Amino acid sequence: MDGMEISYVIDTFFTLFAMVLIILMVPGFAMLEAGLVRTKNVSTVLMVNTMIYAVASMAFLLYGYSLAFGDFGSESMSAWAAFLFQMAFVGKVVNIISGGVSERARVLPLALFTVIMASVLYPIIVNWTWGSNMLEGTLFELHMYDLAGSTVIHSTGGWALLAAILVIGARKGRYPKEGGVRVIPASNVPLVTLGAFLLWIGWFGFNGGSVGSIASKESANAVALTIMNTNTAGLAGAIIVGILMYLKYKKLDITMILNGALGGLVAITAGPDLYTIYEPILIGAIGGALVVFAVPFFDKLRIDDPVGALSVHLVNGIWGTLAVGIFAANGEDITFLNQLKGVIVVGGFAFISSLVILFIINKVFALRAAKDEEMQGLDVQECGLEAYPEFKRAF
Numbered sequence: 001m002d003g004m005e006i007s008y009v010i011d012t013f014f015t016l017f018a019m020v021l022i023i024l025m026v027p028g029f030a031m032l033e034a035g036l037v038r039t040k041n042v043s044t045v046l047m048v049n050t051m052i053y054a055v056a057s058m059a060f061l062l063y064g065y066s067l068a069f070g071d072f073g074s075e076s077m078s079a080w081a082a083f084l085f086q087m088a089f090v091g092k093v094v095n096i097i098s099g100g101v102s103e104r105a106r107v108l109p110l111a112l113f114t115v116i117m118a119s120v121l122y123p124i125i126v127n128w129t130w131g132s133n134m135l136e137g138t139l140f141e142l143h144m145y146d147l148a149g150s151t152v153i154h155s156t157g158g159w160a161l162l163a164a165i166l167v168i169g170a171r172k173g174r175y176p177k178e179g180g181v182r183v184i185p186a187s188n189v190p191l192v193t194l195g196a197f198l199l200w201i202g203w204f205g206f207n208g209g210s211v212g213s214i215a216s217k218e219s220a221n222a223v224a225l226t227i228m229n230t231n232t233a234g235l236a237g238a239i240i241v242g243i244l245m246y247l248k249y250k251k252l253d254i255t256m257i258l259n260g261a262l263g264g265l266v267a268i269t270a271g272p273d274l275y276t277i278y279e280p281i282l283i284g285a286i287g288g289a290l291v292v293f294a295v296p297f298f299d300k301l302r303i304d305d306p307v308g309a310l311s312v313h314l315v316n317g318i319w320g321t322l323a324v325g326i327f328a329a330n331g332e333d334i335t336f337l338n339q340l341k342g343v344i345v346v347g348g349f350a351f352i353s354s355l356v357i358l359f360i361i362n363k364v365f366a367l368r369a370a371k372d373e374e375m376q377g378l379d380v381q382e383c384g385l386e387a388y389p390e391f392k393r394a395f
Contacts (some may be wrong), residue, residue, distance in 0.1 A: 007215035011077040011208065014214040015085050021205025023141075024198050029095040032195030033102055034387070035188040036255070036307045040377025041288075042187070042387035050108055055111055056091040056118035066092065068123035068131045076213060086126075086207055089153055090118045096157030099307035101164050103171050107382050109365040113358060121353055125156055125346055128395045145334045146341025147226075148210035150270035151343055156350045158314025162303070163355035170304030172375065181299045183305070186255055196258035203230055203265050207272050222273055224303035228320050229272040230265060233284030235266020240288040249290075256295075260288030262312045267320035270339075274328035281341035283323045287316045306343045317372045318343050329359040 030049035034042045036100050064073070065083055074082040083375065094114045101110070128135050128142050129152050135141045168310045173182055186192055208227040213219040241260025245253050264284030272280065294311035321343050325336030361367055368374075381388065 007213075009078060010215040011213050013035045014079045015077055015081040017211060018205035018209025019081070019085045019088045022085075022092075022209070023053075023202075025092060025095070025202035025206070026050075028195045028198030028202055029092075029099065031198060032258075033099040033307055034191065035191030035193075035195060036099070036186045037102050038184065038377070039187045039388045039391050040379055041388070042379065043100050043383040043385050044107065044378040045098075045102050046387070047383055048102075048110060049095065051107070051111055052094045052098060052114055053091045055114045056094055057087050059114065059115045059118035060090045060123070060387035061086050062119070064119040065110055067120065070132055078223060079171050089149065090122055093117060093122050093153055093157040093160070094328075096154065096309050096313045097161045097164055100161040100305045100309040102306050103367055103378065104363070105164070105168060106367060106369050106378075109167035109361050109367045112365070113164075113354075116357055117354075120161075121350065121357075122156060124153055127349065129342070129344070139375045140345050142342050142345060143333065143338045144321065144346075145328070145339065146270045146321055146326050146342065147205045147273055148269045150266060151346050153317075154266045154269065154344075155317030155321070155343065155347060158310055158317055159307055159344045159347050159350035160354035160358075161305070162314065163351055164358050164367075165303050165305065165310075166355065167358045170302060171306070172371060174304045175299075185225040189254060192255055192258060196262060196356065199262060200231075200234055200265065203234070203269075206230075206271055211273055225277075226272040228277065229275055229280040230268055231288065232280040233264040233268035233272070234261045235264070236260045236281045236284030237267070237288030237291070240285040241292055244289060244292045259295075259308045259312050260291050262314045263287040263291040266313055267323060269290040269317075271324040271328050274324065274334075279327045283320065283327070286323075287319060290315050290319055294370040318347075 026049060030046050033045045037045055072079045072083055077309060087236045094117055098110065127133065129144060129146060133141070144151065174184065176182055204227045207230045208223050211219060211223045211226055236263035238257050241251055241255065241257045245251060245256055246316045265288040266286030267283050268280050291308065294315045295308055298305055298310055321339050322336065324334060325339035329335055358367065369378055369381065
């Protein structure tokens with residue numbers, strides 16, 4: 001076996017291993033969301049996350065990948081490994097949406113939107129940024145640097161979620177007529193913690209695998225630096241949120257601290273391979289702080305997001321992409337204006353297309369559950385199976 005074959009085998013194995021880590025984010029999202037919603041909706045949340053992985057992956061296999069990248073093919077590793085790695089990403093876009101519309105969205109219309117997102121909308125965005133670039137030579141041609149998808153994945157999912165929330169509205173009783181916000185506490189904090197750490201671990205494959213190779217000393221160092229910077233940003237996000245929550249409330253809210261860590265991880269995703277060991281501390285800390293301020297901001301706008309996905313993924317997807325233009329600008333390929341243009345073009349397309357499609361789906365199939373179904377809990381109507389049947393449901 002010559003050197004080229006050895007490199008091929010190593011990179012194939014590395015990519016498959018990274019893909020497995022990314023798939024760990026499926027139970028990560030499921031556990032996080034299951035812990036944050038009320039017990040009467042847990043089975044539905046788990047089923048939605050399972051179906052998102054299955055439906056989105058199949059749609060991407062049958063059509064989405066070819067739209068994004070063209071034919072299957074890779075010279076540096078197995079083409080099937082390259083496909084599986086990209087397939088692992090696609091479901092994460094819709095996972096971001098599912099958590100934010102939980103407790104009131106019907107499953108089948110959401111599954112229909114998943115097919116459209118995985119086969120058309122997301123692949124178009126990938127084509128513009130990581131693929132063959134259909135926008136090349138046009139006014140909207142993008143030169144944004146986004147290693148693992150602060151914008152391509154996280155902001156795309158966030159913009160689609162914002163569109164979905166605008167279409168279906170808030171949960172019943174979340175924003176009383178007399179004003180204020182009704183607090184709906186997490187039902188299972190251990191599950192939230194487990195889910196957040198599964199996501200954190202999965203991020204090492206998410207970002208590290210995006211380097212693309214580990215078969216040389218140079219690329220191995222790049223992967224290690226990328227994973228270290230990813231972890232550092234998550235640490236900084238958690239720490240700053242803990243400090244801010246204590247200063248503001250004299251309490252340490254574990255759900256907010258975990259979301260702060262996730263915010264830092266989203267923020268670093270655009271360029272973890274570009275920084276020294278220090279910039280991720282600042283980028284992650286700002287990402288965590290943004291979560292603390294974004295959550296009440298969206299509540300003031302009466303935008304009901306049960307899991308804080310807009311604050312974590314949309315806000316920090318934007319911040320992380322712009323941070324590359326601030327901390328890693330080289331005056332040539334990477335500039336702040338190119339990063340900003342990417343945020344605007346991708347965000348505009350993701351939000352407008354999602355809003356139009358969800359509006360049409362809602363008119364035809366009713367995306368939102370009926371009032372009595374929502375009050376009873378979606379588990380009974382959507383699944384016929386309650387996650388905690390021995391518990392008395394709280395309406």
